Amino acid sequence: MERISASMTGGKRAHGAATLIAGPTASGKTALAVEMAVKTGAVIINADSMQVYDVLDRLTARPSASELAAAPHHLFGHVSPADAYSVGQWSRDVEVLLAGPLADRSVIIVGGTGLYFRALEGGLSTMPPVPDIIRQNLRARWQSEGSEALHAELAQCDPSAAAAIGKNDAQRILRALEVFEASGVPLTEHQGKGSMPLVDLEKTRRLLLVPDRGELRMRIAERFETMMAGPAVDEVRHLLSLKLDRSLPAMRAIGVAQIAAMLDGQIEKGEAIVQSINATRQYAKRQTTWFRNQLGPEWERLDRCQPPVYIA
Structure with missing residues (x-):
């Protein structure tokens, strides 16, 4: 992998030497990332929303002990399962790494969570922090009142969000209500304000694994x-x-x-x-559909059965 100097994007320092690897579960992303990291000396950062949680190691297919030993890894198993870790929190954690200890390192960001890659490319807004008491109160209400009641409440304060969220999608309903209660501003208004890329998009290599079905x-x-x-x-x-x-x-x-x-x-x-x-x-199947529809032509489509092609 080529060592690329960092650049300024829109007034914000973007990390330069990055490779992004996305793809559906079981497509060989981890093996490819480790293979490339060993060859290039890069550091691996997790972009899978389930692999962040402690306890669930093998069940979420986190890197094995030998893979972890082969290259430095970050943001794997660092969150308690008692916490609801969001894409905003992940984005902030990555930003801290890229601006701090990994500022001068080549990095490989690998995973199957599409929204994480959208955040890297600047497609997400910065969400307000949500106090624990708001989160706890809403979850207690969900337990006693159910998803449909909270969805009806969401329809009053953020009709656009309610229209896009199913009545039984508890996680997204709770998240939208949390944001509104914490900021007084609907989630959809926050989402309309994009953030800056965390990596230099002109110099970042983007790989999408598209294995045979x-x-x-x-x-x-x-x-x-x-x-x-x-x-x-x-x-x-x-x-x-x-x-x-x-x-x-x-x-x-x-x-x-x-x-x-x-x-x-x-x-x-x-x-x-x-x-x-x-x-x-x-x-x-859902991941594959999302990647196909959301990731543009700048993403190289790669059959994992083929040997990876490295940047000289």
């Missing part, structure tokens, strides 16, 4: 079966022991509900595996 489906099945043969069940058992609010993002990681049902005796292990594989395949 049949191969991806097979890889998803093989990976989850391996997870179930490993520590995934113990990870979910540990997570459940924390007695967390079931609306929290970590509680909705793929495999948690299915393994929880298995531990509760509601379904057999084989059914838990089948349900989790199907849910993962559906998620991969």
